[in-house]
Amino acid sequence: MATVNQTRLKDLLLELVQIDSLSRKERNVAMRLQREIESAGAVCRYDRAGEKVGGNTGNLIGRIAATAPGVAPLLLCAHMDTVVPGEGVKPIVEGDIIRTDGTTVLGGDDKSGCAVICETLHQLKALNIPHGPIDVVFTICEEVGLLGAKHLEVDLFEAREGLVFDSDAPGLLFVRAPGAQSLSFTVKGYEAHAGMAPERGISAIKIAAEAVAAMRLGRVDDETTANLGIIQGGRAVNIVPNEVTIRGEARSRDSGKLTAQVNHMIECFKKAVAKASIAVDGKAIMASFDYSADAQYQAMNIPEDAPIVRKVVEAAKRTGRTVSTAATGGGCDANIFNQRGFTVANLGTGMRDIHTVREWLDIKDMVATSEVTVELLKLHAGQ
Ligand SMILES: [Zn+2]
Numbered sequence: 550m551a552t553v554n555q556t557r558l559k560d561l562l563l564e565l566v567q568i569d570s571l572s573r574k575e576r577n578v579a580m581r582l583q584r585e586i587e588s589a590g591a592v593c594r595y596d597r598a599g600e601k602v603g604g605n606t607g608n609l610i611g612r613i614a615a616t617a618p619g620v621a622p623l624l625l626c627a628h629m630d631t632v633v634p635g636e637g638v639k640p641i642v643e644g645d646i647i648r649t650d651g652t653t654v655l656g657g658d659d660k661s662g663c664a665v666i667c668e669t670l671h672q673l674k675a676l677n678i679p680h681g682p683i684d685v686v687f688t689i690c691e692e693v694g695l696l697g698a699k700h701l702e703v704d705l706f707e708a709r710e711g712l713v714f715d716s717d718a719p720g721l722l723f724v725r726a727p728g729a730q731s732l733s734f735t736v737k738g739y740e741a742h743a744g745m746a747p748e749r750g751i752s753a754i755k756i757a758a759e760a761v762a763a764m765r766l767g768r769v770d771d772e773t774t775a776n777l778g779i780i781q782g783g784r785a786v787n788i789v790p791n792e793v794t795i796r797g798e799a800r801s802r803d804s805g806k807l808t809a810q811v812n813h814m815i816e817c818f819k820k821a822v823a824k825a826s827i828a829v830d831g832k833a834i835m836a837s838f839d840y841s842a843d844a845q846y847q848a849m850n851i852p853e854d855a856p857i858v859r860k861v862v863e864a865a866k867r868t869g870r871t872v873s874t875a876a877t878g879g880g881c882d883a884n885i886f887n888q889r890g891f892t893v894a895n896l897g898t899g900m901r902d903i904h905t906v907r908e909w910l911d912i913k914d915m916v917a918t919s920e921v922t923v924e925l926l927k928l929h930a931g932q
Pocket of ligand 1: 628658659691715881
């Protein structure tokens, strides 16, 4: 079994986390990663996703040529951007544990994934391990709506199955995740003085309340949830409110159920609004409403017997470790890949307490993930 070069992996991670790379500003880390994977034999190019999202670089795409014949290409992907506060990271090293100084995130989300991929490529080269073609994709703007993956120019590479390295537990392979829609409903009523002429007004708040009271929310079924999280409206306690906006979301691992839930929520507003009308000075006044439903990402649901899933589980066994499949409640680049027809699962790297200034990780977890990945590439090449 290949033994990962722990020092090289740790040094690269420490260097990467100290290169600022907030979303849309990933150029410096992209150039560093390009140098790293070129030294492992990759031929690199960038797509035009950066231009489309207003960033300073596109997605970095690297191809490692096959050293074994007749093997289908595999995709290895991680994202380069980090969340705020993420500039001027000063990592603190305590043995295998790497923390922040408490003023920024660490950016192990997802620089741990980037470093694991680089180390995996170094292993293949250093140990002369025969493997098929590898397409490495380092994406931009994952943290701001999976924009790099959405705009990724997929005809610049061949692989259509593989792994994203972007979650915490190194022993978990996420194969199921919900799709999500963000929702906004604005009810428009009619303003009037609440004390002198309430009958000349239509309360947008009352209509919205009726709509919400009739709505299925929370855990709708075992794979569907819905929430209304923000409500804003009204001007003063003595004015019949003419406008209220309610924002929320719906998620489901089943796309049909997600559509049904969103339609149900829209329908509740429609019905409540239809009942509200008044006549003012002989003129009919009707309530109305607008809504927006924006697909954030579609569900991912990779069968347990998909070749990539079976191979990762088997590769882990060969290294004396266990990787189990799991479902997550969140979304990542893997959702977009699957939505675009790829088969891409999400393997953990050991990042912990992500999106907080307490973020930390254990190099041993990254070592484990890299060893499993090296083994996966061997297995995939029929060894
Ligand atoms: Zn991430």
